[in-house]
Amino acid sequence: MSWLTDTLTSTLGRKVIMSLTGLFLILFLVVHLAGNLQLITDPTGEAFNVYAHTMANNPLIQVVSIGNFFFILLHIITSIMLTMKNKKARGVNYSVGGKSSTWASRNMGALGTVILIFLVVHLKGFWFKSKSGQLEMIEYGGVEYGDLYGVVNAAYSNIWYTLFYVVCMGLMAFHLSHGFQSAFQTLGLNHKKYTPIIKGVGKVFSIVIPIAFAIIPIWMFAQNA
Amino acid sequence: MNLKLKIWRQENANSKGGFEEFQMKDVSVDSSFLEMLDQLNYQLEEEGKDPIHFDHDCREGICGMCSLYINGEPHGPTQTTTCQLHMRSFKDGDTIVIEPWRATAFPVVKDLVVDRTSFDNIIQAGGYISVNTGGTTSDANEILIPKEVANEAMDAATCIGCGACVAACKNASAMLFVSAKVSHLGLLPQGKVEAKKRAENMVAQMDAEGFGACTNTGACSAQCPKEISLTNIARLNREYLSAKFTSDNN
Numbered sequence A: 001m002s003w004l005t006d007t008l009t010s011t012l013g014r015k016v017i018m019s020l021t022g023l024f025l026i027l028f029l030v031v032h033l034a035g036n037l038q039l040i041t042d043p044t045g046e047a048f049n050v051y052a053h054t055m056a057n058n059p060l061i062q063v064v065s066i067g068n069f070f071f072i073l074l075h076i077i078t079s080i081m082l083t084m085k086n087k088k089a090r091g092v093n094y095s096v097g098g099k100s101s102t103w104a105s106r107n108m109g110a111l112g113t114v115i116l117i118f119l120v121v122h123l124k125g126f127w128f129k130s131k132s133g134q135l136e137m138i139e140y141g142g143v144e145y146g147d148l149y150g151v152v153n154a155a156y157s158n159i160w161y162t163l164f165y166v167v168c169m170g171l172m173a174f175h176l177s178h179g180f181q182s183a184f185q186t187l188g189l190n191h192k193k194y195t196p197i198i199k200g201v202g203k204v205f206s207i208v209i210p211i212a213f214a215i216i217p218i219w220m221f222a223q224n225a
Numbered sequence B: 001m002n003l004k005l006k007i008w009r010q011e012n013a014n015s016k017g018g019f020e021e022f023q024m025k026d027v028s029v030d031s032s033f034l035e036m037l038d039q040l041n042y043q044l045e046e047e048g049k050d051p052i053h054f055d056h057d058c059r060e061g062i063c064g065m066c067s068l069y070i071n072g073e074p075h076g077p078t079q080t081t082t083c084q085l086h087m088r089s090f091k092d093g094d095t096i097v098i099e100p101w102r103a104t105a106f107p108v109v110k111d112l113v114v115d116r117t118s119f120d121n122i123i124q125a126g127g128y129i130s131v132n133t134g135g136t137t138s139d140a141n142e143i144l145i146p147k148e149v150a151n152e153a154m155d156a157a158t159c160i161g162c163g164a165c166v167a168a169c170k171n172a173s174a175m176l177f178v179s180a181k182v183s184h185l186g187l188l189p190q191g192k193v194e195a196k197k198r199a200e201n202m203v204a205q206m207d208a209e210g211f212g213a214c215t216n217t218g219a220c221s222a223q224c225p226k227e228i229s230l231t232n233i234a235r236l237n238r239e240y241l242s243a244k245f246t247s248d249n250n
């Protein structure tokens, strides 16, 4: 199997890993957003709490969620290895920097690091609390559910938490604005007919999805204010 | 026109370099960038000083020998080779910063001259077509090649191997160069035979030489004097992956 390890550790192989894990994370963002929107559509919090409970107890979702953690780790570790190789390849930096590419494409590592910091804060605040049994219980129709909505609602009545969330979504937009189309190019999917469509969809996606995510804390903050 | 030049000086690969400043007077707007440097070197030689070392050969934009990273851009502000860059692209009183190509795989030989042997090594790893010369070769025009394919191969073949792509890339990646060679040869029937081996070996050599990976920023193509397109990089990605999964080499 040495050809396979050779392939996966080559610069091109590593980029394929970045691309595939990145595309998986993009899919995850869509699913995650669909769930989050229930925070707005049902201000009582019942829909969101029942949804969170169902997700947490569905074996299929549990498998996907382990995969998700694995892919994000793989995306991060591979990005560190690539960044190290790339820095070493330049060696001595220029005294005048080049500007013949987009800002986002030149700063994928820094943008990714912001997303990583966000993830740590985000998981610690919501995911860890719900997994470690720190949620208050709430009853709907005689069944007990963890009140994750309450935790989220409390977080977004804090202006700093809300601002942090919104700023991170803005920077994620830049990561996606380059990453979306880049992932296809990495896989060799470049074609006169389809590449303009991929680039167009990528632009729309990288604007709409982060805005939709950011609207939720803004809306909840406004409700609480 | 009068100019201020900030030029990178470095004795050899192991010494620590630094910038030296020069004031240039009465430079003709019609002179080429290299002629402007010639003028400076005449001046330095008259003063008994070591002239600035820089690479050049044909001075007609076809050999790929000239280099220079000028004010943050390989080959300067126009999308040509440095030998085809003229002083009319600058303004009187400008400060021009000149640095060598920066890449671990292109060590500085002296001043602005870098060693691009790593590109030769990549070519030797597969950037050719093995042709038997024992009387078994056929006439080139015997094999019919569709015009569109010939055009695409020709566009890739215009790569002169100057290394501007590496110099422009934030990762000092050689992907545009390698992809141009793999496309140019792999698109043609004579080159298809060895396409898989070529893609595998050239990428392996590229990695071994210490070039970086491709982040798809597009800086390479934007700075390439021959306007080699990013579609070649996509083709290299495709060819490399399919070669890795289907070739007989394990």
Ligand code: HEM
Pocket: A015, A018, A019, A020, A021, A022, A023, A025, A026, A029, A075, A076, A079, A080, A082, A083, A108, A109, A111, A112, A113, A115, A116, A172, A175, A176, A178, A179, A180, A182, A183, A184, A186, A187, B213, B214, B215, B216
């Ligand atoms: C919501 C989470 C994320 C998504 C959806 C995402 C998506 C992507 C996509 C699609 C790409 C393009 C891959 C390619 O060029 O083929 C990419 C590249 C990249 N990502 Fe992420 N990413 C996420 C989080 C992160 C994190 C947490 C980090 C690092 C700490 C990171 C670091 C990078 C880097 C450095 C690149 C560029 C790699 C290169 O081409 O040199 N990303 N990302």
Ligand code: FES
Pocket: B055, B056, B057, B058, B059, B060, B061, B062, B063, B064, B065, B066, B081, B082, B083, B084
């Ligand atoms: S000197 Fe030959 S291309 Fe510039």
